[in-house]
Amino acid sequence: MKNWNRLSNQATRRIIPMACATALAVAFAVSLPAHAVQVTPPDVPFNLQPDAGNHPFLVGHAIGTQNYVCAPSGNGVAYVLFTPEATLYNDDGDQLITHFFSPNPDLRDPNKSAAVVADGAIRATWQSKDGSSVWAKVHTDAQGVSASFTPDKTAVPWLLLDKVGVEDGLTGGNILSKTTQVQRVHTTGGVAPQGPGHGCDSLSDVGHTAFMDYTADYFFYTDQ
Secondary structure (H helix, E strand, O other): OHHHHHHHOOOOOOOOOHHHHHHHHHHOOOOOOOOOOOOOOOOOOHHHOOOOOOEEEEEEEEEEEEEEEEEEEOOEEEEEEEEEEEEEEOOOOOEEEEEEEEEOOOOOOEOOOOOOOOOEOEEEEEEEOOOOEEEEEEOEOOOOOEOEEOOOOOEOOEEEEEEEEEEOOOOOOOOOOOOOEEEEEEEEEEOOOOOOOOOOOOHHHOOOEEEEEEEEEEEEEEOO
């Protein structure tokens, strides 16, 4: 964990943009270790526990930013998340995965807007260095309540997300293709700026952006 502790103290605002995610995956297109690594699931509240039959197979420690844009909201304006930009590392400090938002290629997960039919919904995306990817949305229970937990109001919430799409890499990489659920836990930072004086006070500020440093652990689950 020594290397990870060093990395976590060097959170950067400059993570590879979404537009470069595919190129990054190709550049890093090497196989992950062949030997199985036992992953211990984190302690989480009941609502963040994965579905029965699922077990964690991979964990990544994320360093990056939660990126917000000032947008109209009600009678005023507010910062709205438009993408995370993060890199996930293993305990030895090796890069494993990039994290961002992108359209889900599975068209069974459509956009809510009927005007946009060419792509699936914009979802949280994780892309392994072998090119494989998983898209996920926040899990909801039978009453429609989102699987979220906020132990620290200065940090983005912990989440449980369900897979809504997967894709193998261009060269056959498939480490993330077996993902069924993802947990985001142990978060620090990343919340949108609050109050006046942060660049989102009036309609004249619409379009202003804020890149907020954050860290988190992401656990990837499978039922295989």
